[in-house]
Amino acid sequence: MYRFEGLALALALFSAATPAAPVWHGLGQPLHAEEISSWDIDVRPDGVGLPAGHGSVAEGQAVYDAQCAGCHGTFGESTDYLALAGGVGTLGTSSPQRTVGSKLDYATTLWDYINRAMPFNRSKALSPNEVYAVTAYVLNLNDIIPADARLDQHSLPKVEMPNRKGFTQQHGMMRVDGKPDVQNTLCMKKCAPAPVKLTSQLPAGFATQLYGDLEGHFRRFNGSAPAVAISLSPAALAASHGCLVCHAPQQSKLGPAFVDVARRYAHTAEATTLLRDKIRHGGSGVWGNAAMPAQTAVPDQDLAQILAWILSAAPTP
């Protein structure tokens, strides 16, 4: 968002008349301020771009518990995704915790990201007031603002973040001709004392345990081509289509556990049709506060496999 677009538009009318402009300067359609308003959602540290609105910590808690706690934990503490709270003062230690509270230099960045990208499964679904409220709540979880605080477009940019002075632009990587901080030399002989000592190697069995047989990762013409599993298990399909962002086989998260879904529906006659419709068109939050967003991108064939797997209580492959 920039303040001077009206002026810019006036200048445009003037410069369009300049005869020396290359022919391609005529390409593209004029873009009016009203048109760009729905896309121009960025917010700067000085508050430019914030829409009018307000929200309190208490209002934010209601939004947070319904929309955010499933992934980020009741108190913003869950490191499963991104921890929102805690870690202030740890960045200089050997176990730095990068959280919203410990790392951000401006609270406007938190507002901007919630507004553009959260909740993860249906971004841009929150109203400006809800974004102010949940921003206030997350800042309160970090003890940055008090429990009775209320934020709006004027007060948010004034919030002082603990890591406000935690960033430096004094380094060589901002410019192509910047000065590197570490330099090696072109030594060619006797560059290190013998014997060269190993300081780190992978623990025995580690790679196989995590990656399976690595032989399949290499091209080898000395035998038949290694088998590559092209068909995914239903569990892997569910993961690849994002189901496991909000659901888990055994535990309820933002959405219900698949075992609970199976328990409720598996014995009803139209279970498959019913659930397919809910997945395709979305639901209204039968199991809790969070509504199930419509999933239009999952191919029918994958959906059928995932559904059969859910209705058989989502066994581990």
Place this chain on the structure above:
Amino acid sequence: MHEKTPPRGRLRQDAALSAPPARRLFLRQLAGSAVLGAAAGAAADPLPVPDSAKQQGKPVASSPYGQPARFEANIIRRQSPGLTRTNQSSIAFTPLQSLFGIITPNGLHFERDHAGLPDIDPAQHRLAVHGLVAAPKLFSMDDILRLPSVSRLHFIECGANSGMEWGNAAMPTVQFTHGMLSCAEYTGVLLSTLLDAVGVDLRRGRYVLAEGADGASLTRTLPLSMAMDDVLLVYGQNGEMLRPENGYPLRLVVPGVQGVSSVKWLRRLEVGDAPWHTREETLHYSDLMPGGQSRQFTWIQEAKSVITSPSGGMQLLDKGGYYEITGLAWSGRGRIKRVDVSADGGRSWQPARLQEPVLSKALTRFRYDWVWDGTPALLQSRCMDETGYVQPALRQLREVRGTRSIYHNNAIQTWQVAADGGVHNVQV
């Protein structure tokens, strides 16, 4: 058709490999002598004529959009298990160990998404350009394809490439240690051409915000000076349109700069007079230093190289003998000037050959003829770019930056070749 019976006198190496080691060596010696025997004209049957030579193959255009040979089915991008919490905000690595030359095939270009892979119809897609410009404009893809175009080869490397290796050896193969790296011929419009066309205000404008059309509407700040230099607005990659996972139909390519700045699915550019401090330039993609300060806007990817063969996870078939050492070198500051190779963990170095073309801010392929004496070896490569900057050792980087910065690990990589021919990721 693939041959069922090996030609007499030769032994298929899979038979040799599946045998116990002692027997494997014996088989290989036997094989060697048999081949020599055949060459010398000793009694040997003629080579079998394969089925493929006796019949018609499939019709042309059996595969209207060609696919790799079915035997290459394992040359694929891979995710690293457990590295990311979701498959949407995740990373798939390029199999550098299996690629030749400097061009990454489009299907193997590394993929980093922050909110999954959007499905964008180019007929509906628009690029908005506004802010400190005289004529804010909305461009369709048809408009953009009519602008004057350029094609350039550049690498894209994620700022977090090799990030898992700061503290200790962590990944088993070069796909995972260095595979957030790809190189392609990109075709599009110089961003300066587009910004000129909208009358960018060079007096007041200092920065450009680039925003994607994905679920995260990912945003990054670029300095306007960089935007007016060599940044590209790209729709073509290696002769075809971008693949969806690389930003179809429109992305930025910011040469020499960490990959996150090359915003995919680009929908909006805004010129402003101050940086935005977006999530991806504060919470993430900033380099934490000892003492707790974070370096911000660490755009440039400094010179780096890695041996791609032999590399971690490989098994050398012969104990000793000739092996070509080959790998890649690149610099965000220009051309690669030289690459040296060490087989003794960095005690001594020999110059490698550089394969032409050697291009600015593109991958450069290097090669070195190595005769392995069969004893354990520690392979390394070290590059120098045209500014005279020499790729550092991990120890040197850690002395300045510690081990917690995640980003911009451009250290010399060490591959240990063990006496049994196994190759492993180690640090010295």
